[in-house]
Amino acid sequence: MDPTTSPLSPASPAPAAPRRTADGPGRRPRLLARYRRLVFLTWFLTLDLIMFGAFVRLTDSGLGCPDWPGCYGHLSPLGAGDHIRAALEAMPYGPVSAFKAWIEMIHRYAGALLGLLIIAIAVCAWRLRGLPGRSPALAGWTLVMVCVQGAFGAWTVTHRLMPLVVTTHLVLGMSLLALMTWLAAREKAHAPVPADPGAGRAWMILGLAVLFLQVALGGWVSTNYAALACMDFPTCHGAWLPPMDFGEGYALLRGLGQLSSGELISQDALTAIHWTHRNFAFLVMALLGVLAWRWRRTPGLAGPARLLLALLALQMLTGLTTIFFQWPLLIAVMHNGGAAGLVLVGVTLLWRLSRAGARSRAEAPEGRETH
Structure with missing residues (x-):
């Protein structure tokens, strides 16, 4: 064999080292x-x-x-x-x-x-x-x-x-x-969720949609300073259906505290804003509360479900305290924080339901992760 062609020959070029990228294995x-x-x-x-x-x-x-x-x-x-x-x-x-x-x-x-x-x-x-x-x-x-x-x-x-x-x-x-x-x-790793938790994913999507609508209604109360438009509970101004002006209250294209005409917003409009948020809260609590109660012992869902029940109770308590104690700052901030807590727990439940029957990303072996 010609020594110049032998792979062991000193004259043979060394094999090229594998190229390493900045984000290599x-x-x-x-x-x-x-x-x-x-x-x-x-x-x-x-x-x-x-x-x-x-x-x-x-x-x-x-x-x-x-x-x-x-x-x-x-x-x-x-x-x-x-x-x-x-x-x-x-x-x-x-x-x-x-x-x-x-x-x-x-x-x-x-x-x-x-x-x-x-x-x-x-x-x-x-x-x-x-x-x-x-x-x-x-x-x-x-x-x-x-x-x-x-x-x-x-x-x-x-x-x-x-x-x-x-x-x-x-x-x-x-x-x-x-x-x-x-x-x-x-x-984040979590316990596996049963493969079929009773169409829970669709119900949780509905629950989050209703929750976000309630967040928007609550934001409308806050940005219009209508938190104290009803000072009693469960009635409002002593009536189940007080005088309200929904058209004026939910006119979107207007400045703070006034109508598009420049007139000041009426008390009836503020009452409509407050009354809607207050009563829609019962629908949100009923839907999310039933879902959380159903899942309170389900593997992989029990922890967030029980936390959701606690947050619903806290949200009701801070909402009532806001009315009875005339909007104390700390309680009002807690009420906003409670809404954020409901969102994050609801999304966590939806994520786990979307992974029903599979291991979480953090538990999956590297290189075999799935969404």
């Missing part, structure tokens, strides 16, 4: 672990931001800095002190004060941080797309949602707290929480 477990931590952190921040957004709204801080994205053209209220003092002197009980300015700007800073974290989630999801069952689509939609949410946050200020814009901002925030909960649920 050796790095994927670390990237996946980082992605999971990022998802859980962002989910937690989303929930916190919803609670803080309620605090902004309930303390009338939404116009604490009446421009966007800065505060009188500055990055923080520290540089806007002269403007804030001038506004406070002109309207001592108006929407602007140093306290309200800081509340509003902290909310904006947290929203910006949330947006950056969701961008990071989308990037990680894209880098993990080569793994079976690791489509980046949901992370991409979450990124789109947070961008739309940011736009409505800006319009909330520029449209001077227009009820339709503020309510949409609230509903989009809950939708973002739902998406983040779904992302987080995919990364």
Whole structure:
């Protein structure tokens, strides 16, 4: 054999080393672990931001800095002190004060941080797309949602707290929480759910649809300051059907506290807004309560189902306390937080029902994960 052609010859070129990519097999477990931590952190921040957004709204801080994205053209209220003092002197009980300015700007800073974290989630999801069952689509939609949410946050200020814009901002925030909960649920192990839990998935979809409608009705109550339109319970103004003006109460294209004609909104309209939210709550509680009661002992569903029952009871308690104690701030924030809790537990149940008969993603062997 010619030594120049022998594979053992020193003159033979060495076999090429396999090319390593930045996201090769050796790095994927670390990237996946980082992605999971990022998802859980962002989910937690989303929930916190919803609670803080309620605090902004309930303390009338939404116009604490009446421009966007800065505060009188500055990055923080520290540089806007002269403007804030001038506004406070002109309207001592108006929407602007140093306290309200800081509340509003902290909310904006947290929203910006949330947006950056969701961008990071989308990037990680894209880098993990080569793994079976690791489509980046949901992370991409979450990124789109947070961008739309940011736009409505800006319009909330520029449209001077227009009820339709503020309510949409609230509903989009809950939708973002739902998406983040779904992302987080995919990364957490749970007990297997029976293969056929009685058409539970369809019922849970209906329950979430009804819940989101109730969230929108509650947002409409809050953004129109109709929480104390009925001061008694179970009646309203001493009647089961008090005088109400639904046409005026649910006119969408109008400013805060007024009609499109410029007239002030009537008490009958505020009563209609409050009465609708109050009574629709019974339908929501009945539907979700029955589902949670049915699943309270079902493997894989028992924990969230029992938590759902507890949250429904808490939500009723905070709602009644809001009426009887005339809208205390802490209870009102808890009521908003309870709504967020119902959304995240409902989405968790829907995720587990959609995986009925299969193991969760976190339990599946690496490389055999499925949605």
